Amino acid sequence: MLNKLSTMAYASFGVSSKALVFCRPCYGSVRDLPFSIRTPTIGHCGCVGAIAAPRNLVKPRKEESRDFSGARRSDKDKSIPWKKLDASEFGIQRSMIPDSTRMVLNKLRKKGFQVYLVGGCVRDLILDRIPKDFDVITSAELKEVRNVFPRCQIVGRRFPICHVYVDDIIIEVSSFSTSARTGKAPPKKNLRKPAGCNERDYIRWKNCLQRDFTVNGLMFDPSENVVYDYIGGVEDIRNSKVRTVSAAKLSFVEDNARILRAIRIAARLGFSLTKDVAISVKELSSSLLRLDPSRVRMEINYMLAYGSAEASLRLLWRFGLMELLLPIQASYFVSQGFRRRDERSNMLLSLFRNLDRLVAPDRPCHEFLWIGILAFHKALIDQPRDPIVVASFCLAIYSEISLSEAIVIARSNSKQHNSNFQELSSHEKDIVDSDSKLSQQVIHLAESIRSAARKMNDRDYLANAMSKYPQAPGSDMVFMSRPLVERVEKMFGSVRRKGYKERDEVTSLERRINYKSLALGDFHETRRVFARIVFDTIYPPT
Numbered sequence: 001m002l003n004k005l006s007t008m009a010y011a012s013f014g015v016s017s018k019a020l021v022f023c024r025p026c027y028g029s030v031r032d033l034p035f036s037i038r039t040p041t042i043g044h045c046g047c048v049g050a051i052a053a054p055r056n057l058v059k060p061r062k063e064e065s066r067d068f069s070g071a072r073r074s075d076k077d078k079s080i081p082w083k084k085l086d087a088s089e090f091g092i093q094r095s096m097i098p099d100s101t102r103m104v105l106n107k108l109r110k111k112g113f114q115v116y117l118v119g120g121c122v123r124d125l126i127l128d129r130i131p132k133d134f135d136v137i138t139s140a141e142l143k144e145v146r147n148v149f150p151r152c153q154i155v156g157r158r159f160p161i162c163h164v165y166v167d168d169i170i171i172e173v174s175s176f177s178t179s180a181r182t183g184k185a186p187p188k189k190n191l192r193k194p195a196g197c198n199e200r201d202y203i204r205w206k207n208c209l210q211r212d213f214t215v216n217g218l219m220f221d222p223s224e225n226v227v228y229d230y231i232g233g234v235e236d237i238r239n240s241k242v243r244t245v246s247a248a249k250l251s252f253v254e255d256n257a258r259i260l261r262a263i264r265i266a267a268r269l270g271f272s273l274t275k276d277v278a279i280s281v282k283e284l285s286s287s288l289l290r291l292d293p294s295r296v297r298m299e300i301n302y303m304l305a306y307g308s309a310e311a312s313l314r315l316l317w318r319f320g321l322m323e324l325l326l327p328i329q330a331s332y333f334v335s336q337g338f339r340r341r342d343e344r345s346n347m348l349l350s351l352f353r354n355l356d357r358l359v360a361p362d363r364p365c366h367e368f369l370w371i372g373i374l375a376f377h378k379a380l381i382d383q384p385r386d387p388i389v390v391a392s393f394c395l396a397i398y399s400e401i402s403l404s405e406a407i408v409i410a411r412s413n414s415k416q417h418n419s420n421f422q423e424l425s426s427h428e429k430d431i432v433d434s435d436s437k438l439s440q441q442v443i444h445l446a447e448s449i450r451s452a453a454r455k456m457n458d459r460d461y462l463a464n465a466m467s468k469y470p471q472a473p474g475s476d477m478v479f480m481s482r483p484l485v486e487r488v489e490k491m492f493g494s495v496r497r498k499g500y501k502e503r504d505e506v507t508s509l510e511r512r513i514n515y516k517s518l519a520l521g522d523f524h525e526t527r528r529v530f531a532r533i534v535f536d537t538i539y540p541p542t
Contacts, residue, residue, distance in 0.1 A: 366521030
């Protein structure tokens with residue numbers, strides 16, 4: 001029974017090639033991608049994945065510059081940005097839009113309203129990527145939207161939008177009129193209606209000028225199969241650039257969270273920041289400390305839970321933001337001698353690389369998982385462990401067998417661990433040969449993870465995390481709530497010491513990841529995926 005359990009347990013940790021079906025941001029910019037449907041590529045971090053190459057992104061048909069009346073515009077008159085692009089040039093098809101979103105679009109259109117997809121989803125469709133979500137904007141007032149959909153709720157006070165419920169999916173619908181009234185940017189004196197500009201173009205243009213980044217300022221009309229680009233978003237996509245719509249410094253002062261969104265977009269898409277954006281990110285980094293902790297947690301979750309965690313951590317470190325947001329991890333990077341543009345890897349980056357291989361924008365994990373990974377790694381920083389201790393711990397929480405059974409299986413492991421990680425101590429003969437000592441070490445590791453999780457909620461500890469490096473900026477920001485940390489402690493800080501699983505329960509070890517349960521933070525599913533990530537980091541698949 002144990003032999004079968006051992007074989008199945010190790011097999012269950014292997015990453016199936018089917019998991020590598022979504023593009024990853026760490027493999028270089030889209031303009032460097034070969035023209036194939038799925039191309040295995042090695043990125044700067046050394047990880048291998050399947051990349052969905054943009055269909056015709058690099059050289060679409062050259063569009064003509066026209067004024068708002070549709071007449072060709074001379075090169076001398078470029079005061080009005082105007083691009084009306086055929087969506088088929090980018091390979092965008094209506095079938096790429098989920099049924100739930102299409103239903104919302106069609107219902108509003110049938111009622112006589114203008115309706116478009118807007119923002120990051122249009123950008124991702126152009127790039128042939130899986131959008132995290134699909135946002136809709138319409139000429140209807142929010143109350144009119146609510147009248148169209150029985151299951152609809154207006155949320156938000158400062159920036160109200162509609163949440164339209166389709167089964168268990170929420171579609172966010174905003175209104176042109178609401179956006180115009182609540183725009184963050186001050187009104188521009190010269191924002192008058194240009195000659196030859198029809199009313200619809202003028203409304204779309206004004207809305208795009210309120211967006212954060214040019215690559216997010218695109219609109220797509222599925223009924224006409226047209227992409228509207230008024231602020232150069234397509235050109236920046238071609239050039240793999242993250243550029244603010246207004247001057248970067250002004251944009252970040254208006255909304256400090258845009259600094260984090262710039263990092264998130266660059267990490268996910270493999271883009272680079274324009275010079276003024278990069279400079280402003282560094283100069284205004286301390287303004288992040290004024291953000292509400294819940295807002296910071298949301299942005300960090302977007303970075304780490306949707307498939308671009310490794311690239312996000314690298315960029316947070318490169319631009320000096322990690323010291324402010326994740327000082328414990330920043331201290332680790334400094335102790336490793338990591339340079340700002342270092343292309344090497346380390347154990348923390350390897351853990352999140354393996355997380356990236358299992359999640360995607362439309363298959364995210366709950367924040368419990370990445371917080372658990374941070375706590376686990378911190379526990380190993382504080383006290384390095386023998387690989388067999390880590391293996392026993394992973395097996396115990398993955399299959400929820402007793403600790404004694406997990407130890408028996410771990411002892412049978414013949415795989416070589418990654419010897420490059422300082423967080424793993426060399427084999428200690430007294431621990432390896434003694435079941436009782438090994439068991440105590442595993443229990444102590446679980447306790448250390450609980451302790452590490454508590455430190456991430458300890459303001460004094462965070463404030464002193466970089467105390468060894470007096471030149472580093474100080475930060476005592478706590479964005480993880482106590483209830484959240486307590487849940488993580490319970491999830492990863494315990495192992496079953498006694499008990500035995502039945503034969504029919506053992507077969508569940510080969511099951512696929514239940515992504516719905518993972519996104520909801522299910523206790524058992526999150527533990528299994530956590531153990532799989534840790535095991536594949538310590539014992540890399542051959």
